[in-house]
Amino acid sequence: xxxxxxxxxxxxxxxxxxxxxxxxxxxxxxxxxxxxxxxxxxxxxxxxxxxxxxxxxxxxxxxxxxxxxxxxxxxxxxxxxxxxxxxxxxxxxxxxxxxxxxxxxxxxxxxxxxxxxxxxxxxxxxxxxxxxxxxxxxxxxxxxxxxxxxxxxxxxxxxxxxxxxxxxx
Amino acid sequence: xxxxxxxxxxxxxxxxxxxxxxxxxxxxxxxxxxxxxxxxxxxxxxxxxxxxxxxxxxxxxxxxxxxxxxxxxxxxxxxxxxxxxxxxxxxxxxxxxxxxxxxxxxxxxxxxxxxxxxxxxxxxxxxxxxxxxxxxxxxxxxxxxxxxxxxxxxxxxxxxxxxxxxxxxxxxxxxxxxxxxxxxxxxxxxxxxxxxxxxxxxxxxxxxxxxxxxxxxxxxxxxxxxxxxxxxxxxxxxxxxxxxxxxxxxxxxxxxxxxxxxxxxxxxxxxxxxxxxxxxxxxxxxxxxxxxxxxxxxxxxxxxxxxxxxxxxxxxxxxxxxxxxxxx
Numbered sequence: 001x002x003x004x005x006x007x008x009x010x011x012x013x014x015x016x017x018x019x020x021x022x023x024x025x026x027x028x029x030x031x032x033x034x035x036x037x038x039x040x041x042x043x044x045x046x047x048x049x050x051x052x053x054x055x056x057x058x059x060x061x062x063x064x065x066x067x068x069x070x071x072x073x074x075x076x077x078x079x080x081x082x083x084x085x086x087x088x089x090x091x092x093x094x095x096x097x098x099x100x101x102x103x104x105x106x107x108x109x110x111x112x113x114x115x116x117x118x119x120x121x122x123x124x125x126x127x128x129x130x131x132x133x134x135x136x137x138x139x140x141x142x143x144x145x146x147x148x149x150x151x152x153x154x155x156x157x158x159x160x161x162x163x164x165x166x167x168x169x
Numbered sequence: 170x171x172x173x174x175x176x177x178x179x180x181x182x183x184x185x186x187x188x189x190x191x192x193x194x195x196x197x198x199x200x201x202x203x204x205x206x207x208x209x210x211x212x213x214x215x216x217x218x219x220x221x222x223x224x225x226x227x228x229x230x231x232x233x234x235x236x237x238x239x240x241x242x243x244x245x246x247x248x249x250x251x252x253x254x255x256x257x258x259x260x261x262x263x264x265x266x267x268x269x270x271x272x273x274x275x276x277x278x279x280x281x282x283x284x285x286x287x288x289x290x291x292x293x294x295x296x297x298x299x300x301x302x303x304x305x306x307x308x309x310x311x312x313x314x315x316x317x318x319x320x321x322x323x324x325x326x327x328x329x330x331x332x333x334x335x336x337x338x339x340x341x342x343x344x345x346x347x348x349x350x351x352x353x354x355x356x357x358x359x360x361x362x363x364x365x366x367x368x369x370x371x372x373x374x375x376x377x378x379x380x381x382x383x384x385x386x387x388x389x390x391x392x393x394x395x396x397x398x399x400x401x402x403x404x405x406x407x408x409x410x411x412x413x414x415x416x417x418x419x420x421x422x423x424x425x426x427x428x429x430x431x432x433x434x435x436x437x438x439x440x441x442x443x444x445x446x447x448x449x450x451x452x453x454x455x456x457x458x459x460x461x462x463x464x465x466x467x468x469x470x471x472x473x474x475x476x477x478x479x480x481x482x483x484x485x486x487x488x489x490x491x492x493x494x495x496x497x
Contacts, residue, residue, distance in 0.1 A: 001174055020174065021172065021207075043208065056274045057270060059271045062200055062201050062205060064175075066175045067175070067197060067217075067219050117270065124265055125405065127265075130258055131251075144404075148268075148269025148406055
C-alpha cells in the first residue's frame with residue numbers, strides 16, 4: 001500500500017510515493033540512489049545503515065519511511081562542505097581507519113552522532129560517575145559508545161584513535 | 170514483509186479506538202523490535218497505528234519526588250535525564266547497558282516493555298514455537314536453551330524477557346499507566362508481564378487495543394542507592410545472560426530495606442521477593458547476601474545448557490549488594 005511522504009535529505013526536500021513497507025534505508029538507496037548508507041544485516045545488529053535522523057544517529061534499516069514524514073536525514077554524502085571533508089572523514093583517512101570500507105559510512109555517521117551526545121553530557125555504560133560532566137572520551141568510552149557499529153575487517157584499532165583525534169585528544 | 174496500512178494517531182483515545190477496531194493491527198513505537206519481527210515474518214500486522222509522536226514524550230518530576238515518564242520518551246533521552254541519573258541510577262544504568270546508542274535513539278519507553286523474546290526459535294518461522302504458534306511445541310527445551318529461563322518457566326515455554334529497563338523498573342515499584350477501550354488503569358510493573366504457563370503467546374496482561382501512556386516511578390527514600398549489573402557474552406551490545414537490579418537501604422551494617430530483581434532468567438523481570446524478605450532487618454554482609462540469593466534460587470529449575478545461570482545469578486546478586494553496601 002502506497003503512501004506520500006516528504007523528507008529532507010542532506011538539505012534537499014524530496015517528495016516520494018513509497019510502499020508502507022519501505023524503510024528509510026531502502027528509500028535512500030533504491031529510490032534516491034544515495035548509496036552511502038549500507039545494508040549489512042538489515043536487522044539493526046551491525047550499524048552499517050547508520051544515518052542521522054533529526055540530528056540523532058539511528059539504524060535506517062529499522063525505521064519505516066512512512067513513520068518519518070518531514071524528518072531531516074543526513075547521510076555520509078551530506079557531511080562534507082563542498083570539497084572540504086568533515087573532520088571525521090579526514091581523520092578516518094589519516095588513521096587508515098578502514099579496510100574494505102563497507103561499514104565506514106555508518107561508522108562516521110555514528111561518530112558524528114556520538115560526539116554530539118557526549119557534548120550534551122550523555123553518560124554511557126562505562127561512565128563510572130553518572131553525574132560527571134563534561135564527558136571525557138577516553139578509549140573505553142569511544143569503544144562502548146561505538147559498539148553499535150561492527151567492522152568485519154576489525155579496523156577498530158585505527159577507528160578509535162581517528163575518533164579520539166576529532167574528540168580533541 | 171506482509172503489506173499493511175499505516176495510520177498516525179492524533180491522540181491516545183483515537184489510537185485506542187483505531188486499533189481496537191482492527192483485530193490484527195499493532196501499535197508502532199520506535200519500531201526497533203516490531204519492524205525486525207515483521208521482516209522475519211514473525212509479526213504480520215495488517216495495520217500499524219503509529220503512536221511514536223503522541224504527546225507523551227515528557228519526563229515530569231512531581232511535587233512528591235516521583236517521576237512520570239511518557240510512553241514515547243526515547244530510551245536514550247530517559248537514560249540521559251539528570252533526575253533519573255541522580256535519583257534512580259539503576260534505571261539509567263539498565264538503559265545504557267541495553268542495545269546500541271542508535272537503537273536507544275529510536276526505542277521508546279512503552280515499546281521497551283513490549284519487546285518480544287529473543288529465543289532463536291521464536292524468531293525462526295520454520296521451527297515449532299508455542300509463543301509464536303500456540304500448540305506447535307517448544308523447540309528450545311530439547312534444543313538451544315543456553316540463554317533461556319531458569320525461573321518460572323513452563324512445559325510450554327522457557328523464553329526470557331529481553332528488557333534491561335524493565336528489570337530496573339521492577340526494583341523501583343514502577344506503575345504502568347494504560348489506556349484501553351474501557352478507560353484508563355494502572356498496573357504495577359511486576360504484574361505487567363506474565364509467566365508463560367500454558368499461554369506463552371501472551372507476554373503481558375494487556376488486552377488488544379490497550380495503549381501504554383506512561384510509566385510512573387513512585388518517590389523512594391533509597392532508590393538513589395541503586396545499581397544495575399549485567400553479565401553477557403561480550404562487553405557491549407548483547408542481551409543479558411543474567412542481570413541484577415538492586416536498591417539498598419543500609420544503616421549501621423543492618424539492611425533496613427532492599428529491592429532486588431533479576432533479568433535474563435525468566436519470562437518476566439524476576440522480582441526476588443524471597444531474597445528481599447530474607448535480608449530485611451539482617452546484616453549487610455556477603456554471607457547474608459549469599460544466603461538470601463540461595464533462598465531465591467532454590468526455586469530455579471535449570472536445564473542442561475543454562476545451569477550456569479544459577480551460580481552466576483548468586484554471584485552477581487552478592488557483588489551488586491556488596492557494592493551498594495559500601496557506597497557512600
